[in-house]
Amino acid sequence: MADKLLEIKDLNVIYETDESTVYAVNGLNLSINEGETLGLVGETGAGKTTTALSIMKLLPEKIGLIKKGEIILDDINVTNATEHDMRLLRGDTVSMIFQDPMTSLNPTLTVGEQIAEVLELHKKDMNKEQVQKRVEEILELVGLPAERKSEYPHQFSGGMKQRVVIAIALACEPKLLLADEPTTALDVTIQAQVLEMMKELKDKLNTAMLLITHDLGVVAETCDRVAIMYAGEIIELGTVEDIFNGNKHHPYTDGLFGSLPDLTKKTRRLSPIEGLMPDPTDLPSGCPFHTRCNKCMDICKTEKPKITVDNSHMIKCHLFK
């Protein structure tokens, strides 16, 4: 087995505002090996982005707080790292692709300047010409003509902007790439292109990736392992094989797949999961999913389920004790 690149142990993140405390991530455990792609799947508000921002230590200042737990990235303990150390890490060892390409680029700087900036910050031994050459190289790599480096973001379409964002993230060949719904803002044809491109680049550069998405199709196509997240916890984790073809599942995962249209079967209606995610300021006792679970037992309401492990497959549910 390859070396562990990222290990998150018992991570707890809260957002503290004057009105309330949001429990965004609650006791999350996760690890990613070098070169591996892990899909992080869950509903909106499950804590996926919060997890990624915690790894970068970019939680909103004064509001977002890592309450408990440890994040070890490339043998560096991120949770205790100083701002200076983090600055050296960001963009170099770990970089992030943000959700919305439309707002993620600075409108007053050319695309080339924005890509070159990462290199200027981390590759101090490169001279100006080398930086420019690398900028052109990386633009070609993401499928944009190199001469467009002197244009501004508003001169690019959404899909092209996302390519620029990806180019910025990949410029220093990071060991870990955090892709936060990289295709959500794009239309379907561009989505496929961008995903295909990311897969290629990943193979070429041997980058590990945490792919955050709520699109199970994307996961099946690009990931090695999948983690299903619910109310700030990982409730099921396994290889793509385990999750998509296995027969033992957390009821929530079953629900997720039940919500997908299946073209091979004749069903009149989809069966979505009833109800909504619990209020993160006031999480229920016991299993966080028990309020919506159709297999809910008495024990689920009072006691937190323990993890059941079966080889590579892990489920957090009372059903599989």
Added chain:
Amino acid sequence: MLKYILKRIVMMVPVIIGISFLIFAIMNLTPGDPARLMLGESASNEDVEALREEMGLNDNFFVRYFNYLKGAVQGDFGVSYRSKVPVFNELFSRFPSTLKLAFGATVIMVVIGIPVGVISAVKQYSIIDNISLFSAFLLTSMPAFWLGLMLILIFALHLGWFPATGVDGFINFVLPCITLAAAMLASLIRMTRSSMLEVIRQDYIRTAKAKGAGERRLIMKHSLRNALLPVITIIGMNFASMLGGTMIIESVFAMPGLGTMTITAVRMKDTPLVIASVVFVAIAISLMNLLVDILYTYIDPRLRTQYSKR
């Protein structure tokens, strides 16, 4: 771009004609007889009537306006009723000191206002932010004449560092410029602060942070330029309005500027001088707005493409 600038300058012509007509009409409709004011209360009615005839005041309103326009187009803006000097000369003998005053105040405003605004945005709710908020309130609530008098009292009378009046040298402008800048400084600080606060919450600032950029770089390279647009608007507007003269400052520091000149001209029904100075201010404001618009395109590349298309 050049085409756009030319178009904007051509568009100023109808505006200026409209303004001159309005002022002419207003001066005509308000009570008071320039001839009577010039000759004084003791003059006989016959003398006043003769002067009215001589000045062409008995002609029809429109005839008089067109005569005025005809002269103006040929470069003759008329002669001041009061001083008998061509208004152009009158205007430009006053203008340098007003320009120096406006320029000095703007420099003070920019040099203090923008950095303080940026710092209080970056260190929001810190002691520095609170102090700047407090001083901004203090500055806005101090009337200019009071602040001017206080400055004269302290720095001219007690300490003797600066002269209290006059326009002879650089040193004469220090106190007036500070007084003039003070009131506008507050709004500039607040505007810079709120504009910066908005920008540093943008996604692209987070992107820059994710690249590993330090705070200095985030502010200087990524935030400031984006935050500058509304700030430049405020500076431009303030500068243009200062060119129109600053009556209170001029009175307090006994400076011969455009403000006092215009007010006196209005009181004396000195129509040519009033029109000339108002039109002058209008041109100054239009040019300032144009300059601000051109500056915009240097700051924001999105606007550059917009203008080059026109």
